[in-house]
Amino acid sequence: MPKNQDIIPLSTPELDPSSWSVEHFASPESKMDVSTQRTPTIIQVYVFVAVSVIFGDIFLQHLIPREHVQWAILISSTAAIVLVAFGLHIVNRATKQAQYLKEMLNIDRTTGLYSSVFLMEELDRIVNGEAKNMVLLFLDVDDLKSYNDTYGHRAGDKLIHDAAEALAEGIMGQGVGFRYGGDEFVAILEDVATDGAIRAAKRVQKLFEQRRISASIGLYPWHRGMTVDELLSAADKAMYAAKKSGKGRIYLGDIDTSYISDTAQDEII
Numbered sequence: 001m002p003k004n005q006d007i008i009p010l011s012t013p014e015l016d017p018s019s020w021s022v023e024h025f026a027s028p029e030s031k032m033d034v035s036t037q038r039t040p041t042i043i044q045v046y047v048f049v050a051v052s053v054i055f056g057d058i059f060l061q062h063l064i065p066r067e068h069v070q071w072a073i074l075i076s077s078t079a080a081i082v083l084v085a086f087g088l089h090i091v092n093r094a095t096k097q098a099q100y101l102k103e104m105l106n107i108d109r110t111t112g113l114y115s116s117v118f119l120m121e122e123l124d125r126i127v128n129g130e131a132k133n134m135v136l137l138f139l140d141v142d143d144l145k146s147y148n149d150t151y152g153h154r155a156g157d158k159l160i161h162d163a164a165e166a167l168a169e170g171i172m173g174q175g176v177g178f179r180y181g182g183d184e185f186v187a188i189l190e191d192v193a194t195d196g197a198i199r200a201a202k203r204v205q206k207l208f209e210q211r212r213i214s215a216s217i218g219l220y221p222w223h224r225g226m227t228v229d230e231l232l233s234a235a236d237k238a239m240y241a242a243k244k245s246g247k248g249r250i251y252l253g254d255i256d257t258s259y260i261s262d263t264a265q266d267e268i269i
Contacts, residue, residue, distance in 0.1 A: 108179040110157055111164030119178040119186055123228040126190060134222040135197035137175070137187035138235035139167060139204070142214040142247040144183040162211050170204030186235070194221050194252070201250045209248075216243035220253040 106118040114122075126134055141163050148156035160183065167177045167185050174196065175189035187204075189197045201217050208215050218238030222231050238253035245251065 108164075111161055111179050113164050113168065113185070114176065114178045116178060116180050116186075119180065119188075120228065122176070122178075122188060123231065126188070127222070127226070127228055127231070131190060131222075133191055133193055135189040135192055135194060136220050136222060136231055136235040137171070137189060137197065137201055137204075138180075138218040138220070138232075138239040139163075139185040139187070140216050140239050140243065141183040141185075142216055142243065159213060163208065163213055163215065166207035166211055166213070167204055170207050171200050174200050186232075194219075197221070198250070198252060205248070205250060214248040216240075216247050217250045218242055218253060219250065223254075 106115055107113075108115045141160065144156060144159065147159060160179075163183075164177065164179065164185065167187060171177060171187045171189065174192050175187045178186045178188070180186045187200075189200060192200070197219055201219055205215070205217060216239055218235050218241065220231065220235040220238050226234075234253055238251045241253070242249040242251035
């Protein structure tokens with residue numbers, strides 16, 4: 001394992017504003033136009049018009065001569081059909097807007113990983129579901145503050161983006177990655193045994209080293225009965241144990257060797 005100072009680049013990182021920064025900091029593309037943002041006002045207008053037409057129709061029926069009632073009914077029916085169609089259009093737009101905003105909350109724009117909002121939803125689903133095996137991986141990029149102080153926050157954001165790529169590649173096929181906040185990442189390794197989670201953490205560690213990034217990784221297996229907060233806290237403590245042991249290391253909390261193969265035990269650092 002290289003020393004931490006050898007992992008952090010010693011030269012100013014190259015930042016190409018035409019590449020990653022534009023891709024990950026630009027506003028998300030959407031097929032919705034600006035008028036979608038005014039949906040609540042449109043709904044109010046729609047309700048007002050619909051009520052006006054209904055009461056107007058009732059009032060006019062008492063004023064229109066009997067021989068013209070059929071025309072009044074035809075016009076009223078046409079107006080009702082138009083209002084219903086317009087109402088369905090508004091509801092459809094409002095639904096799309098709500099879905100779009102939910103997606104915005106679920107994705108971290110800097111890394112492209114899922115956000116902490118979606119992380120909590122997934123953990124709630126697993127904890128309250130029928131999952132049998134699940135290991136939480138908690139990762140913290142080492143010395144990001146000093147890196148930001150040396151190279152600037154844009155370079156730090158690029159480092160975070162590269163770290164997210166390494167995490168996603170390392171757990172591919174075994175779990176889902178999330179940006180928990182700042183320099184912290186979490187991965188849910190669902191239906192993965194403890195030794196498999198250790199191997200996944202080792203792959204992540206190797207990919208970080210290839211990018212000259214140091215990260216401390218904590219692993220903690222979920223036990224039925226643990227709450228989401230308890231699991232996150234336990235994995236967080238395992239990560240800090242790895243950091244205190246020298247950084248750039250992996251620490252498995254709650255070790256029970258009866259569930260870990262000999263090969264996996266050799267991989268615990």
